Every structure is written in structure tokens, then in C-alpha cells.
Amino acid sequence: MTIGKNVRISLKANLDKRNPKGVIIGDGSYLAFGATILCHDMSRNIRRPVIIGKNCFIGANSMILPGVTIGDEVVVAAGAIVTKDVAGNTIVAGNPAKPIKNNIRTLKWGRIIESPHHDKAI
Numbered sequence: 001m002t003i004g005k006n007v008r009i010s011l012k013a014n015l016d017k018r019n020p021k022g023v024i025i026g027d028g029s030y031l032a033f034g035a036t037i038l039c040h041d042m043s044r045n046i047r048r049p050v051i052i053g054k055n056c057f058i059g060a061n062s063m064i065l066p067g068v069t070i071g072d073e074v075v076v077a078a079g080a081i082v083t084k085d086v087a088g089n090t091i092v093a094g095n096p097a098k099p100i101k102n103n104i105r106t107l108k109w110g111r112i113i114e115s116p117h118h119d120k121a122i
Helices: none
Strands: 023-025 050-052 090-093 098-102
Touching: none
Parallel strands: 023 050
Antiparallel strands: 090 098
16 A cells, blocks of 8 residues: 555545555545445456545545546545546545535645635536
């Protein structure tokens, strides 16, 4: 696994131990309890890395599927199932996860900076 500086990972988070080299987490990101990162799919014989950018928040009981890249400063809502790449500075939610807000800015651990200049909904 490649885990950046100042990363917080809940003791209840689930990181893929079948393909640990595929787990890449950027500096200042946070994985909440129950968040799951999968880098393999045994039924389809897939092994692909999951890349999480800097200053991201991966919400409780969310799931990131194999091969997904999450940009910098992204918030993944609790319970979201991320099946596709996520552009930076975005909030995603749902199953499958879809963008619900863009142009956000975050600090370390994905804490959103409230600013009238970054308040454009999709």
C-alpha cells in the first residue's frame, strides 16, 4: 500500500488485502468507519489499483470499486458506491455515486472550505 502523509484511516475501514499494492491514498485524506476499498474482483478476475487523491474524505460505509481514481479534494458521501472515476473538487453521493456538487475546496481530511466563490451546484 502507498499511504501519504497525515492520512487518517478508521480502525473499521476495509482496505483490500488481496491486492494491497493497488491501494494508493494521497496526503491528508481520511477514510471513515466502514469505508471499503476494493482493488480486485475475484468473480471477473480483475486486479486494478484504486487511487485516492489529496485532502479527500471517504465517508462511512462507502465503497470504492477496482480501477477507480478519485481526484484531489473530493468528498465521497456516506454509503456511496463509487464505480467510476471522480474529478477533483467534487462531492459524490448515491449508488452508483454521482456528482452532487462541484468546485468545492477542502482542507486536510476533506474538511470543506465554505466559500461563496465555490458554491456552484451541478
